[in-house]
Amino acid sequence: MATNGVASMHWRSEKIGGFDLSPSVDEQVHVLAVDDSLVDRKVIEHLLKISCCKVTAVDSGIRALQFLGLDEGKGSSVGLDDLKVDLIITDYCMPGMTGYELLKKIKESSTFREIPVVIMSSENVMARIDRCLEEGAQDFIVKPVKLSDVKRLRDYMSAGEFRMKSQQIGNNNSNSNKRKLRESCDLSSSPPSISFSSSPTSPSPSPSPSSLSSPSSPLPGLPPSPPSPPILSYSAPCSPTSLDSPTRRLKMSISE
Amino acid sequence: MLGLGADRLRADMNRLLALLFHQGVLDEQFLQLQQLQDESSPNFVSEVVNIYFHESEKLLRNLRGLLMDRECSDYKKIGTHLNQFMGSSSSIGAKRIRNVCVAFRAASEQNNRAGCLRALELLEHEYCYLKNKMHELFQLEQQRLLAAGVRYPMQN
Numbered sequence: 001m002a003t004n005g006v007a008s009m010h011w012r013s014e015k016i017g018g019f020d021l022s023p024s025v026d027e028q029v030h031v032l033a034v035d036d037s038l039v040d041r042k043v044i045e046h047l048l049k050i051s052c053c054k055v056t057a058v059d060s061g062i063r064a065l066q067f068l069g070l071d072e073g074k075g076s077s078v079g080l081d082d083l084k085v086d087l088i089i090t091d092y093c094m095p096g097m098t099g100y101e102l103l104k105k106i107k108e109s110s111t112f113r114e115i116p117v118v119i120m121s122s123e124n125v126m127a128r129i130d131r132c133l134e135e136g137a138q139d140f141i142v143k144p145v146k147l148s149d150v151k152r153l154r155d156y157m158s159a160g161e162f163r164m165k166s167q168q169i170g171n172n173n174s175n176s177n178k179r180k181l182r183e184s185c186d187l188s189s190s191p192p193s194i195s196f197s198s199s200p201t202s203p204s205p206s207p208s209p210s211s212l213s214s215p216s217s218p219l220p221g222l223p224p225s226p227p228s229p230p231i232l233s234y235s236a237p238c239s240p241t242s243l244d245s246p247t248r249r250l251k252m253s254i255s256e
Numbered sequence: 257m258l259g260l261g262a263d264r265l266r267a268d269m270n271r272l273l274a275l276l277f278h279q280g281v282l283d284e285q286f287l288q289l290q291q292l293q294d295e296s297s298p299n300f301v302s303e304v305v306n307i308y309f310h311e312s313e314k315l316l317r318n319l320r321g322l323l324m325d326r327e328c329s330d331y332k333k334i335g336t337h338l339n340q341f342m343g344s345s346s347s348i349g350a351k352r353i354r355n356v357c358v359a360f361r362a363a364s365e366q367n368n369r370a371g372c373l374r375a376l377e378l379l380e381h382e383y384c385y386l387k388n389k390m391h392e393l394f395q396l397e398q399q400r401l402l403a404a405g406v407r408y409p410m411q412n
Contacts, residue, residue: 039308039344046300069320093339122343144285147292156360
């Protein structure tokens with residue numbers, strides 16, 4: 001049955017998930033968030049604001065480039081200092097310009113290539129992640145984005161140096177995941193929450209997201225679930241080894 | 257005596273949420289949204305959920321329109337809409353809806369019109385269920401606030 005954590009919808013502790021939310025930098029960090037989904041924009045905006053970031057949210061790669069002054073026909077915009085962006089976080093799948101294309105454009109720009117770019121995606125596709133990291137993405141977050149993800153981003157911005165290697169991030173604090181492992185690790189860091197009748201990692205017995213949980217029966221005529229790359233939040237049990245660099249671990253365990 | 261209303265309403269809300277979690281309708285991402293709600297944004301969850309409803313209804317209409325076209329259903333477009341629907345559903349923790357989208361997408365990738373139609377019906381059903389439950393939840397919350405307000409009229 002439900003416990004206190006759910007009851008108080010108006011409660012937010014000073015420490016959420018055990019993290020101290022007071023800004024460790026004097027100036028507010030400015031994040032440019034890019035996502036075509038209004039729902040996701042609202043959520044990421046709020047996550048960032050709660051983590052004491054100033055947020056500019058736009059709905060496309062084109063608008064992001066316009067904001068930065070990088071769009072066609074314009075040189076670097078005057079008064080760039082006012083717009084100083086400390087981090088760009090973008091969805092991967094967007095109509096028009098994808099997050100990957102946006103990433104490339106930013107890395108091609110002498111003015112902006114130093115800005116860390118984080119890619120978000122609801123698809124946990126190894127090849128996609130690799131491609132983004134190779135192109136210079138700072139990190140790759142599997143949606144849905146959570147507070148712990150944003151906290152991790154803040155950490156390496158506050159540190160002042162932009163670590164470009166995933167291994168270094170993997171050696172960082174215990175919650176750093178390139179693949180977000182949504183399981184008891186995260187649940188244990190949240191305030192007392194509802195205890196499910198079954199294990200908190202996976203209320204549905206089915207490990208594959210393409211099968212439906214009860215009471216709906218699998219649709220007749222549909223092909224059996226295709227062998228897609230495992231989505232960690234559904235299939236990976238939380239083991240002691242899960243806290244080191246998951247990207248490295250996954251590369252070893254998954255054969256593409 | 258006055259406070260009993262607020263406490264009972266809170267218990268009702270908890271019961272409803274527990275049910276939804278147990279049924280797999282919602283997952284822990286919904287809890288995450290609740291954690292983001294505070295005094296400075298007291299309506300965060302209902303705002304996001306209402307945006308989700310608004311977007312979802314558009315997507316469902318589009319999906320139905322695309323599938324009703326017997327000549328040739330634009331499966332690519334269906335896939336795009338489904339990706340959007342999947343994304344926003346997972347962002348608010350609408351787990352069952354998201355799972356139906358995944359199955360739906362598999363059918364569309366096979367150009368399986370019958371499978372798609374069945375999936376769409378299921379999707380519409382799941383969506384209705386969630387919407388009703390969310391409205392119930394928000395109503396309970398409103399009532400609870402009122403009841404709590406009556407108990408502490410001069411709270412400062």
